[in-house]
Amino acid sequence: MTKMAKHSWMAVFLAIYLIIGICGNLMKSGAVLWGVVVLLISVVTFAAAHNLGPLVNRLTARQMRIMIGIGLTLMLVGQVLILIFLPDTIYHDPYRILSQADQMAAGHNIWNTTYFWRYPNNVSLTYLLSLWFRLTSLVGMSTNAASHILTITLLDTFIIMTLVTLKQLSERNSIVLGGFTFLVLSPFAYTYYLQVFYSDLPSMLILLMIFRILWRWRIKSNLQRICAGIGLTMLVLVGQLLKPNLIVLLPALFIIVVILWHRKLLRTTKLTVPFLLIVAGFGLSVPTTQVIHTAANFYPNAAYELPVTSWMLMGVNTNSDGMYSTKDIEKAITLKDKQAVEQYDIQTIQTRVKKLGVFGLMKLWLVKIGILLNVRSIQDWYNGGFQSAPTWYDQHSQFLRAVTAVSYQVVTIVLWLTLIIRLLAWRPDLRDETALIGLLAIVTALGYLAFHTLLWETEERYGQAIVPLVLFALGALPNTARKRVVIPKRTRNRLAVGFALAAILGLSTFSGLLAKDYPNTIVVAAQRSQLSTQYHAKPQLIAPNTVMSEEISLNGASNYLSVQIHQDAGMKVTLTSLSTGKVYKLKPAAAVYKLETNIAAGHYRITAKNTSGIGQQVDVVNTQRYQLAEYPLVVNGVKNATASFVYTSLYQPT
Numbered sequence: 001m002t003k004m005a006k007h008s009w010m011a012v013f014l015a016i017y018l019i020i021g022i023c024g025n026l027m028k029s030g031a032v033l034w035g036v037v038v039l040l041i042s043v044v045t046f047a048a049a050h051n052l053g054p055l056v057n058r059l060t061a062r063q064m065r066i067m068i069g070i071g072l073t074l075m076l077v078g079q080v081l082i083l084i085f086l087p088d089t090i091y092h093d094p095y096r097i098l099s100q101a102d103q104m105a106a107g108h109n110i111w112n113t114t115y116f117w118r119y120p121n122n123v124s125l126t127y128l129l130s131l132w133f134r135l136t137s138l139v140g141m142s143t144n145a146a147s148h149i150l151t152i153t154l155l156d157t158f159i160i161m162t163l164v165t166l167k168q169l170s171e172r173n174s175i176v177l178g179g180f181t182f183l184v185l186s187p188f189a190y191t192y193y194l195q196v197f198y199s200d201l202p203s204m205l206i207l208l209m210i211f212r213i214l215w216r217w218r219i220k221s222n223l224q225r226i227c228a229g230i231g232l233t234m235l236v237l238v239g240q241l242l243k244p245n246l247i248v249l250l251p252a253l254f255i256i257v258v259i260l261w262h263r264k265l266l267r268t269t270k271l272t273v274p275f276l277l278i279v280a281g282f283g284l285s286v287p288t289t290q291v292i293h294t295a296a297n298f299y300p301n302a303a304y305e306l307p308v309t310s311w312m313l314m315g316v317n318t319n320s321d322g323m324y325s326t327k328d329i330e331k332a333i334t335l336k337d338k339q340a341v342e343q344y345d346i347q348t349i350q351t352r353v354k355k356l357g358v359f360g361l362m363k364l365w366l367v368k369i370g371i372l373l374n375v376r377s378i379q380d381w382y383n384g385g386f387q388s389a390p391t392w393y394d395q396h397s398q399f400l401r402a403v404t405a406v407s408y409q410v411v412t413i414v415l416w417l418t419l420i421i422r423l424l425a426w427r428p429d430l431r432d433e434t435a436l437i438g439l440l441a442i443v444t445a446l447g448y449l450a451f452h453t454l455l456w457e458t459e460e461r462y463g464q465a466i467v468p469l470v471l472f473a474l475g476a477l478p479n480t481a482r483k484r485v486v487i488p489k490r491t492r493n494r495l496a497v498g499f500a501l502a503a504i505l506g507l508s509t510f511s512g513l514l515a516k517d518y519p520n521t522i523v524v525a526a527q528r529s530q531l532s533t534q535y536h537a538k539p540q541l542i543a544p545n546t547v548m549s550e551e552i553s554l555n556g557a558s559n560y561l562s563v564q565i566h567q568d569a570g571m572k573v574t575l576t577s578l579s580t581g582k583v584y585k586l587k588p589a590a591a592v593y594k595l596e597t598n599i600a601a602g603h604y605r606i607t608a609k610n611t612s613g614i615g616q617q618v619d620v621v622n623t624q625r626y627q628l629a630e631y632p633l634v635v636n637g638v639k640n641a642t643a644s645f646v647y648t649s650l651y652q653p654t
Contacts, residue, residue, distance in 0.1 A: 010255075011423040011477075014442050017369060017449050018416040018423075021463070024370025025409045031518050037510040038406055041503055042413040048499035049181075049414060051492050053174035064173055068163065068180060075184050076156065079194055083148045085390060087195070088383040089628075093119075094198040095529045097126045099623060102143045105133035106624035109297040115535040117304035124241035124289060125199050127296040133625070143626035151197045158205045159183045162471055165212055169434065169475030178418065179471055186411040187404045192381045192461075200464060203243040206235050207444075208468040210249075210278070215437040215476075218270050229277050236281025237288060245456075245465070248447030250282060256440050265430055302338050309345035314457035315368070316352045318360075322368040322458050333534075368453050372463040375412045379404045381461050384648070385523025388630050391601070394556025394651075397522045398515035406511055410503075419470055422477040438476030445469040519653035524558045526648045527629040530621050539566045539617035542610045548618065549607045550645050551578070551631040556601050557651055561586070562594040563606055564646035566617040571608050578603045591619075599649070606645060619646050 026035035059067075090098065096115050103110070104127070116123055129150075136146035166179045183189060193201045213232045220228055239246045253275050260266040293299070310332050314325045332341045356364060379401065386393070393400065423442070428435040445466040452458045487495070531537035542548065563586060565571050573586040573593040579602050586593035593608075610616045621628055621644050628644040635643075 008426055008428060010439060010442050010446065011426050011428075014446055014449075014473075015420045015423040017446070018373070018420050020366060020369045021373025022413050022416055024374045025376065025413060027370065028376070033517060034406075034514055037506075037514060038409050038413070041406065041506045041510065042410045042417070044499055044506060045410055045503040046414050046417055048496060048503050049174075049178060049418070051487075051496035051499060052177075054489075055493060055496055056173045056177050059173050064176065068176070071180060071184050072156075072160070075159075075189055076152075078190060079152055079156075082190055082194060083152070086393070087144075087387050089385060089387050089526045089528045090196055090382065091384045091528045091530065092382055093122065094196050094382045096531055096535070097122055097129065098143070098147065098197065098626065099529070099531060100126045101129035101133055102624045102626045104130035104296065105137055105143070108624070111298055113531050113535045113537060114301075114304050115531070116298065117301040118306055118535070120293075120298075120300050120305060121244050122199075123296060123298050124292050127292050127298075128238075128241075129197070130296075137625065143623070147197050147626075151194055151201065154201050154205055155189065155193050158201065158208065158468075159189060161205070161208055161212070162468065165208065165472065166475040169215075169472070172479075175475055178415070179474070182411045182415050182471075187378055187408045188411075191379045191404065191408075192383070196382045198382060199242045200461065203239060203246065204465065204468050206239040206242070207246070207465070208472070210235050210239070211437060211441060211468070211472050214271060214274055214440070215434065217274050218433045225273070229273065232274055233277045233281040233284070236278050237284050240282055240285040241288060241292070243465075245448065245451060247282065248451055249278065249444055252440060252444040252447045253278060255443050256436070259439075260430065260436075263430060268431070269436070270433070271436070305338055306332055307338055307342040307345065309342050309349065311457050312455055313345045313349050313352075315452075315455060316349055316356070316361075316364065317457075318352075318356070318364055320457075321371060322364055323371060324457055324459065365453050368458045369449070371460055372449065372452050372458045374460045374463070375408050376405045377460055378408050384528030385526045387527065388525045388553045389523065389555060391555040394522070394524060394601075397556070398519050399512050401520055401522075402511040402515040402518075403507065406514065407507060410507070415470065415474070419474050419477070422474070422479060425480045426477050427480070434476050438473050441469045441472045441476065445473070521653070522556070522651045524554050524556050524649040524651055525552050525630075527621075527644045527646060528648060529628050529644075530564070530619065530646050537619075539569075540620040540622075541615045542571075542608075542618045543615055544610050544613055547607065547609045547636055548620070548645070549605050549634045550629065550647075551603065551605050552647065552649065553603055553630060554599060554601050554649055558599040558601075558649045559654075560594070560596055560648075560650040560652055561599065562589075562592040562648050563608065564592050564619045565608065566619050567591045569616045569618060570610070570612040571616055571618065572611045573606070573608045575599070576605045576607060578605055606647060608645070620644070621646060 026039050028034045096113065100111070100113070100116070111117075116126070132150060133143055133146050136149070141149075162183060163176055163179055166176045170176070210232065213228050213235075217225065217228065236246070236249075257266065257275070260269055266272075306329070310328065314320065314328050315322050317323075317325045317328060319325070319327075332344070335341045335344055353361060389397065428439055430436050430439065448465045448469075449463070452462050561575060561584075563573055565573065565588075567590065571593070575584040575586060575595060576582070577600075584595050584597065584599070586595045608618065620633065622640070623642045625642065627641055632639040632641040633643040633645065634640075
């Protein structure tokens with residue numbers, strides 16, 4: 001009989017990571033009550049799930065299909081309504097990619113920002129996105145609509161494929177319903193992944209598809225294996241083009257091969273061919289990248305490109321807790337070339353590691369794991385708020401933000417806790433293909449986590465890469481925990497309903513309490529998409545006496561408004577109420593003109609006039625087919641629907 005306990009240490013390591021992640025979600029600086037609330041609701045929700053399991057497992061396949069079908073239909077309706085009535089203002093990397101793809105789709109293959117010279121890994125994603133925009137433009141579709149259709153298609157495909165995979169892996173309704181709760185009944189389906197297109201979601205989908213092919217390889221016919229093999233190679237190729245950290249799959253495969261060799265199971269496995277095809281996919285990504293660069297008319301510039309050591313340097317920066325450090329990047333930009341940056345990075349890394357010492361480094365790693373697996377801010381990733389939040393949202397914004405944050409933390413903690421129990425009890429028999437691919441999922445997840453803990457800089461968003469792996473492992477690992485205490489059926493049903501109601505009531509009640517105790521600054525209206533001056537985005541030169549204006553809807557009270565003009569630009573900037581005629585004068589403050597006073601809800605116009613006798617530089621964002629804001633920018637009476645100021649209207653609690 002094959003030894004089983006020896007290599008369950010991989011599962012134990014992942015369990016430890018997830019335990020640290022749970023602790024990270026319970027800790028919020030200056031907000032002890034927040035962690036207590038999340039913990040209490042998580043415990044009650046876990047108890048509800050534990051008691052609901054046997055009840056759900058008694059449902060027929062038809063009943064499950066009806067439930068899931070209704071849920072997915074309602075999800076789709078909700079997603080469409082969110083995209084129509086709650087559009088986000090996208091900024092940072094996703095906007096730079098979207099803007100360039102929008103420009104290329106219009107036939108302008110000009111790279112007029114240094115961003116892609118610094119981060120050439122995003123060129124392939126941009127080029128592929130531009131092909132989609134070019135295709136949809138043939139039927140007159142705007143970039144906004146094309147982007148929304150792409151995200152909703154990728155997201156819902158990921159959700160449905162995950163649910164199908166869980167059903168095929170476990171055959172237990174409780175596991176499927178658990179995945180449904182995490183993916184459909186939580187903010188996962190309605191926030192970041194729905195409203196912001198970036199490489200994260202397609203990478204997660206590709207990772208799930210790779211593991212499905214590996215797991216189902218054994219049951220395929222020869223013809224099916226040929227088709228699946230081609231698909232597997234292409235998936236790895238595209239996945240590596242979109243997200244280079246997919247490379248962690250290679251060492252994970254190597255570890256699995258070593259384990260199989262050690263257990264004398266390597267010859268009996270049927271996965272040698274797909275493993276080799278994965279390696280081939282990674283190899284093909286190198287020449288494919290060059291082909292895409294040529295097709296996109298992109299030429300790398302080593303003078304701007306940052307070496308990999310720059311990310312490793314940020315990873316040991318205690319001032320930023322190992323996250324992205326603007327100061328480190330600003331220092332790198334001042335150095336003469338890539339080689340000089342690399343030399344500086346290596347020296348500084350050595351200095352920082354020596355200063356940290358063993359215990360300091362371990363403490364930093366723990367902090368980075370906590371950040372990496374923290375999901376509290378999913379609604380804020382890569383977006384600057386809603387373009388113009390509706391009145392009903394503004395009236396309940398503090399509560400809704402708290403519910404969103406807490407609910408996603410709770411479902412994530414419950415998911416992890418469920419998997420932790422299985423990981424610690426698991427004794428894999430690697431002669432079983434499901435167990436083998438389950439172990440590969442665990443090792444790959446560890447690879448992602450270790451990469452961003454030990455080597456790279458970290459962000460909250462990065463930890464989401466393991467979501468498909470965690471869900472796959474949840475379905476693949478058997479429930480081998482100790483036998484449950486026998487509870488009478490009627491009592492268990494009552495407990496299940498009671499805990500479920502307590503979780504819902506607790507979420508609504510305590511979220512209201514957290515909203516009052518920890519109020520957030522609320523974005524009332526905003527247009528924050530821009531290419532950024534740090535990447536040499538060029539302002540627009542405005543001739544003397546030019547008048548620029550843009551209307552904005554403030555559906556809730558505001559006490560702050562800023563309009564980004566440009567550093568030292570001499571302009572007269574005002575905010576005018578279109579209902580009362582009241583005029584507010586904005587005052588210059590560095591690169592913005594701002595207004596700090598109570599502003600009632602209403603319809604307003606921002607006006608900027610060049611009253612000087614010379615041209616002035618103003619930060620105006622222009623696109624080809626992407627509408628940035630609710631209303632067009634008007635320059636001397638001429639409207640431009642795809643141009644806008646950069647502005648932000650906030651309500652800051654006092």
